[in-house]
Amino acid sequence: xxxxxxxSEVLVIGSNLPIIAAPGDDVILPCHLEPMxxxxxxTVEWSKPDMKPDPSDRLSRVEYVHLYRDRQEVPDMKMASxxxxxxxxxxxxxxxxISLNVSEEDxxxxxxxxPKLQSKVKAAVVELVLVIGSNLPIIAAPGDDVILPCHLEPMxxxxxxTVEWSKPDLKPDPSDEYVHLYRHGKEVPDMKMASxxxxxxxxxxxxxxxxISLxxLNVSEEDxxxxxxxxPKLQSTVKAAVVELVVSQKICFVDxxxxxxxxxxxxxxxxxxxxxxxxNYGKISSPETPLEFISGNGY
Numbered sequence: 001x002x003x004x005x006x007x008s009e010v011l012v013i014g015s016n017l018p019i020i021a022a023p024g025d026d027v028i029l030p031c032h033l034e035p036m037x038x039x040x041x042x043t044v045e046w047s048k049p050d051m052k053p054d055p056s057d058r059l060s061r062v063e064y065v066h067l068y069r070d071r072q073e074v075p076d077m078k079m080a081s082x083x084x085x086x087x088x089x090x091x092x093x094x095x096x097x098i099s100l101n102v103s104e105e106d107x108x109x110x111x112x113x114x115p116k117l118q119s120k121v122k123a124a125v126v127e128l129v130l131v132i133g134s135n136l137p138i139i140a141a142p143g144d145d146v147i148l149p150c151h152l153e154p155m156x157x158x159x160x161x162t163v164e165w166s167k168p169d170l171k172p173d174p175s176d177e178y179v180h181l182y183r184h185g186k187e188v189p190d191m192k193m194a195s196x197x198x199x200x201x202x203x204x205x206x207x208x209x210x211x212i213s214l215x216x217l218n219v220s221e222e223d224x225x226x227x228x229x230x231x232p233k234l235q236s237t238v239k240a241a242v243v244e245l246v247v248s249q250k251i252c253f254v255d256x257x258x259x260x261x262x263x264x265x266x267x268x269x270x271x272x273x274x275x276x277x278x279x280n281y282g283k284i285s286s287p288e289t290p291l292e293f294i295s296g297n298g299y
Contacts, residue, residue: 014124031112033096044068133241150229152210164230
């Protein structure tokens with residue numbers, strides 16, 4: 001009696017969901033062979049399929065984010081912007097793991113490809129999405145409504161996901177730990193800090209475009225601090241961005257070219273911020289009043 005052995009085809013598997021990260025962080029783009037297959041002796045190519053080579057660059061053949069060939073990396077065929085920023089998990093390649101570790105990553109689609117694999121499926125695509133907040137603090141005066149910016153780049157529909165806004169520097173009460181919680185397509189007020197009740201809202205119509213910015217109404221100095229926007233149900237170790245809010249009573253009026261402008265003046269981390277709050281605040285008759293600039297580490 002002859003026994004026939006059926007060998008299943010080896011497939012290259014990426015990720016169906018985008019990988020979410022914050023700018024400047026390290027991230028792993030998952031890609032593996034299934035069933036396990038030793039790829040140490042094969043060529044592995046990581047590239048950005050949506051990036052067109054520069055026609056003015058004679059070396060546009062340099063198209064790889066990472067190239068592994070003859071059991072080693074080939075840096076000469078690598079995009080300059082990824083030099084010394086990528087690596088494979090060499091010890092795991094014998095198990096079919098060809099995931100790529102990228103530091104200070106760029107958003108977009110990445111393709112892992114094994115050209116000499118005896119399979120109909122030799123490639124997989126992984127999309128990297130960045131959670132982007134604001135590098136500078138958001139400055140406001142008491143009583144103002146503010147928007148704490150946070151979005152995904154490239155655009156990604158988050159309407160079906162959970163979005164959490166919290167203050168990471170506060171020790172939360174287990175019964176109300178969120179500034180704003182969005183789950184199952186709506187706000188969950190029962191898990192909200194009492195001081196933010198009926199004062200926060202997301203831009204619901206824009207969530208399909210990846211906008212998870214938070215609007216806070218009638219801010220006060222008690223709202224000062226760091227805010228974190230967080231998307232927990234995504235395949236990433238980094239799913240959050242932090243935005244700082246500075247609320248100050250230091251308001252001044254400055255006459256510029258005949259218009260009386262309302263400014264907020266505050267000091268943050270040794271920097272002086274002079275922020276225009278209301279460009280249409282009144283008029284005066286004299287066009288000759290100069291704008292006084294402030295410098296140094298104090299008033």
